[in-house]
Amino acid sequence: MLLIPSLSWSSTISLNKETTDLGGSSSKEKHNYQLNKNIVRAGEYSQRFELNHGECGAYKDWNDCENDRQRVERNYGWNGVNQTKWLGFSLYVEESISDKDLTTSLVQMKVNGWRDAIWMLRQINVSIILEFNILGAGTNNCYVGSAKSFKGKWNDIIIKTELAYEGGRKEIGESYTELYLNGKKVNECSRRYPIFTKESYENRPRDQEEFFLNYGLYNGFISKWLDKNKTKEVDVGEWKDVDEKTGTIHTSKTNEPFKYDWGVEIPKRVIYFDEIRLGSTREEVDITASKQAVD
Numbered sequence: 453m454l455l456i457p458s459l460s461w462s463s464t465i466s467l468n469k470e471t472t473d474l475g476g477s478s479s480k481e482k483h484n485y486q487l488n489k490n491i492v493r494a495g496e497y498s499q500r501f502e503l504n505h506g507e508c509g510a511y512k513d514w515n516d517c518e519n520d521r522q523r524v525e526r527n528y529g530w531n532g533v534n535q536t537k538w539l540g541f542s543l544y545v546e547e548s549i550s551d552k553d554l555t556t557s558l559v560q561m562k563v564n565g566w567r568d569a570i571w572m573l574r575q576i577n578v579s580i581i582l583e584f585n586i587l588g589a590g591t592n593n594c595y596v597g598s599a600k601s602f603k604g605k606w607n608d609i610i611i612k613t614e615l616a617y618e619g620g621r622k623e624i625g626e627s628y629t630e631l632y633l634n635g636k637k638v639n640e641c642s643r644r645y646p647i648f649t650k651e652s653y654e655n656r657p658r659d660q661e662e663f664f665l666n667y668g669l670y671n672g673f674i675s676k677w678l679d680k681n682k683t684k685e686v687d688v689g690e691w692k693d694v695d696e697k698t699g700t701i702h703t704s705k706t707n708e709p710f711k712y713d714w715g716v717e718i719p720k721r722v723i724y725f726d727e728i729r730l731g732s733t734r735e736e737v738d739i740t741a742s743k744q745a746v747d
Contacts, residue, residue: 464736465528466746467541467667467728468499472526476666478509478516484524485668493542493606493726495745499526500724501668505717506710519693520675520707522718525668528730529564529661533615533653537561539665540610540737541728545602550719552577554677557670558723561613563648564664565656567695570613570648571629575599582611582631582641586648594641596633606726608634608739615663617650635740655697667728669721675705683715 465471469487474480484507488500501524508522509515516522543558558580559573569585576583578599584592597607612630622628622644631641656662675688688706695701706712727746729737 464731479507479524495747497747498724498726503669523670525666536614542726544724546722560666562664563652566652673704675709678714679705
């Protein structure tokens with residue numbers, strides 16, 4: 453895999469096996485993350501992610517199996533508050549992915565140490581959405597496309613993020629975020645106000661990178677799907693997941709969904725990422741403008 457040597461903000465970073473890691477993943481078997489030569493956007497390899505029922509585990513200070521979650525994600529961290537980051541990547545969703553009821557995160561940009569993401573590219577039910585999580589998921593989602601339209605083909609995505617929590621409302625035509633799908637701007641995903649808060653930035657770990665990007669597969673609150681689709685009765689009570697920093701409470705059926713036999717299993721999910729670039733301009737991360745593949 454090609455590794456661009458400089459990791460400074462002004463350089464374009466290729467996000468591959470050399471520049472990212474699985475440190476935040478709870479599913480780390482060989483099949484959960486692989487380099488793949490069969491489904492490729494450009495170059496020789498793509499990055500394949502797979503999650504199946506029951507695949508979860510623990511990592512530093514957290515256990516997905518005991519918190520109604522599972523994930524296989526690669527991570528990249530950097531410093532760069534008050535600067536603008538452009539992310540470009542190609543996403544391929546395998547045909548076998550389930551369309552309904554299960555919420556899956558595909559890409560997250562986060563303030564390090566803060567549970568809610570700045571934004572998350574997610575599949576929710578039959579839609580792919582960009583969710584501005586810190587500001588409140590219920591009112592800040594934008595629709596990117598149908599989950600069905602993402603299947604069985606490469607989708608080129610570019611996301612701009614201005615990493616500033618101060619500055620107020622932008623002028624008309626300017627924005628803190630932009631999203632492009634296959635070269636076309638999705639106007640609904642532009643935001644004229646800051647998309648994260650001073651509170652989230654100031655309550656981060658001071659001895660670590662300021663921001664993180666996670667990409668792969670992340671299923672949250674799995675027991676909701678299992679309860680809705682179960683064919684066997686399960687004796688569980690309501691579980692409340694409390695975010696200690698914000699006081700936000702999420703409820704689901706149980707914190708340990710894989711301990712029980714629901715009569716159904718979480719459907720297999722497989723996606724591929726390729727040509728992932730992080731840079732300071734749109735042109736630096738646009739695959740159609742790139743003369744050399746990431747790998």
